[in-house]
Amino acid sequence: MDHLVVCPHCAATNRLPEGRPASAAKCGKCGAALFEGHPADVSGEIFTRQIERSTIPVLVDVWAPWCAPCRMMAPAFAAAAAELEPLVRLVKLNSDVEQAVAAQLGISGIPTLLLFRGGREIARQSGAMSASQIVQWTKQHL
Numbered sequence: 001m002d003h004l005v006v007c008p009h010c011a012a013t014n015r016l017p018e019g020r021p022a023s024a025a026k027c028g029k030c031g032a033a034l035f036e037g038h039p040a041d042v043s044g045e046i047f048t049r050q051i052e053r054s055t056i057p058v059l060v061d062v063w064a065p066w067c068a069p070c071r072m073m074a075p076a077f078a079a080a081a082a083e084l085e086p087l088v089r090l091v092k093l094n095s096d097v098e099q100a101v102a103a104q105l106g107i108s109g110i111p112t113l114l115l116f117r118g119g120r121e122i123a124r125q126s127g128a129m130s131a132s133q134i135v136q137w138t139k140q141h142l
Contacts, residue, residue, distance in 0.1 A: 008040030022086035039090040079131035
């Protein structure tokens with residue numbers, strides 16, 4: 001079965017054929033790598049497209065630059081991306097820049113991890129976690 005993967009750079013939806021290595025895939029529109037082994041900082045528009053169009057699970061780190069636990073967890077989230085991609089898309093959503101999206105998601109504390117599959121939220125966890133905890137938590141909910 002083919003997968004649909006949204007480019008974290010231009011928001012184009014790309015079809016990845018079954019059996020083709022996703023780690024080497026490039027966007028058909030902008031030519032950027034679809035998976036870079038680290039989370040992409042996304043706008044509200046790209047976040048929405050990731051959730052609505054991707055057929056792979058999407059793990060979102062809702063954070064803010066002033067938040068010390070968020071800054072502390074950033075390297076762990078990046079390390080988790082290196083382990084989970086391309087089976088899971090990891091993105092970061094800045095709650096200061098995307099206040100309307102954060103409010104729509106009901107974010108009351110940060111950092112908060114949200115796991116989406118098939119366009120709907122399937123798990124949520126607030127508080128800083130290590131890379132191994134992020135990977136384990138994600139796999140536990142898939």
